[in-house]
Amino acid sequence: MTRISFDGRVAIVTGAGGGLGRAHALDLAARGAKVVVNDLGGSIAGDGGGGAMADQVAKEITSAGGQAVANYDSVATPEGGKAIVQTALDAFGTVDILINNAGNIRNAPFTDLTPEAIEALLAVHVKGAFYVTQPAFAVMRDKGYGRIVFTSSAAGIFGSPEQANYAAAKGAVLGLANVVALEGAPHGIKVNTILPAAVSRMIENMNLETLAGVPTTPAHNEPEMITAMASYLASEENPYSHEAFSIARGRYARVFIGVTGGHHVPADAPIATADDVAAHIDTVRDQAGYHVPGSLVEEFALIP
Numbered sequence: 249m250t251r252i253s254f255d256g257r258v259a260i261v262t263g264a265g266g267g268l269g270r271a272h273a274l275d276l277a278a279r280g281a282k283v284v285v286n287d288l289g290g291s292i293a294g295d296g297g298g299g300a301m302a303d304q305v306a307k308e309i310t311s312a313g314g315q316a317v318a319n320y321d322s323v324a325t326p327e328g329g330k331a332i333v334q335t336a337l338d339a340f341g342t343v344d345i346l347i348n349n350a351g352n353i354r355n356a357p358f359t360d361l362t363p364e365a366i367e368a369l370l371a372v373h374v375k376g377a378f379y380v381t382q383p384a385f386a387v388m389r390d391k392g393y394g395r396i397v398f399t400s401s402a403a404g405i406f407g408s409p410e411q412a413n414y415a416a417a418k419g420a421v422l423g424l425a426n427v428v429a430l431e432g433a434p435h436g437i438k439v440n441t442i443l444p445a446a447v448s449r450m451i452e453n454m455n456l457e458t459l460a461g462v463p464t465t466p467a468h469n470e471p472e473m474i475t476a477m478a479s480y481l482a483s484e485e486n487p488y489s490h491e492a493f494s495i496a497r498g499r500y501a502r503v504f505i506g507v508t509g510g511h512h513v514p515a516d517a518p519i520a521t522a523d524d525v526a527a528h529i530d531t532v533r534d535q536a537g538y539h540v541p542g543s544l545v546e547e548f549a550l551i552p
Contacts (some may be wrong), residue, residue: 252483254281258340259482262286262323262380263350265301267400268446268478271471272347273305273411275479277314282340284330285309285528286319286350315340324371329379344382345482347397348377348421358412366413373417377424385428385437394437395482398425402443402494403422405503422492429490438489440481443503444474445496468498472552490542506538512552 259276263269265287269272277283285306289298302318309316319335321328336343352372354365388394403411404418422441429439446469474495480486481493492503511528513520525532541547 250485252279252479254279254345254483254484257344258282258284258342259310259338259345259347260284260286260336260343260380260384261347261349262332262376263288264305265289266305267350268444268471269347272349272478273316273473273476274308275472276345276482277309277316279313279479282315283309283317283533284319284336284339285316286321286323286335288322288350289320305522308352311348323348323376323380324380325375329376330383331380331440332380333383336384337387337396342391343384343387344393345395345397346381347399347478347482348380349399350376351399352412353414355410355414357410361413365382365425366416369413369417370420374420374424377421381424381428382408385432388432388437389435392436393485394432394435395486396425396428396432396437396439397478397481398422398428398439398441400441400443400497402445402503405443405505415510424491425492426543433489438481438486439485440489441492442474442477442481443492443494445469445494446471446474473498504540506535506540507550508532508534509537509539514552 254276259281259282261269261273261352262278263281264285269287273283273285285302287302287305289301292484299318299320302320306316306318317335317339318331321331323329323332330405333343350372352369354368356365381396384396385394398421400422401414401418402408403415425439425441432439477493477495477500494501494503511531539550541550
């Protein structure tokens with residue numbers, strides 16, 4: 249089996265002070281990448297900060313003979329995003345790989361979510377993905393090569409009780425990733441999204457069994473199970489882009505959004521009414537012969 253290598257590559261991993269991000273950073277470094285270990289060092293709610301977490305992971309990498317530098321900037325501001333990328337440029341001269349992993353969580357029933365709990369998640373997950381990716385993308389575009397991995401969630405695609413703020417943020421991340429993939433394609437930049445489920449401090453206080461009937465002791469819930477896919481997608485060997493992958497309980501699977509053949513109203517027919525929709529709703533909902541459009545333009549092209 250060919251061993252995936254990142255020799256000569258420079259990677260940024262956000263939120264790399266623990267959990268999934270730490271596992272990503274360690275694996276990339278073990279495979280030869282020079283790594284910027286970014287972590288604000290705050291709580292899972294996004295409060296506080298400090299350099300200890302990023303420093304520890306960077307030390308683990310260098311102690312093992314790898315190359316890494318720590319960065320403590322927040323992903324949630326334009327200045328922070330630029331500073332994270334600049335750290336890579338100052339230390340290693342370029343950026344080849346970006347794994348957008350930084351996140352926070354503030355769960356509550358929908359009507360109990362405060363404006364602060366909503367804004368805090370949008371700031372880190374959505375704005376953070378924008379602000380770090382924009383300067384990194386510019387470097388990759390100019391050099392004609394790049395790999396970007398966004399981190400979304402099944403919560404953002406399928407929903408999850410008491411996680412409306414988290415789901416909204418993660419759904420937005422997938423939409424962002426799809427556009428970055430389209431714009432990156434002409435420049436050799438491949439962009440994909442992972443939907444991970446693993447044991448980390450992000451889910452320590454979530455009772456999934458109570459909320460959704462999910463067993464609390466699933467097999468293969470280790471962060472390294474997620475890293476296997478993240479590292480593959482970040483590698484030169486990965487030919488795919490504009491796709492999303494679920495990694496949960498030992499299963500790796502592609503996730504996609506499709507559109508049914510549906511019911512079409514011809515241009516020369518009268519405008520449809522609610523009664524017309526009711527009469528054809530079974531055809532509208534029929535999943536047989538669905539399509540997976542690659543863009544809004546491709547979706548429109550499916551319509552006669």
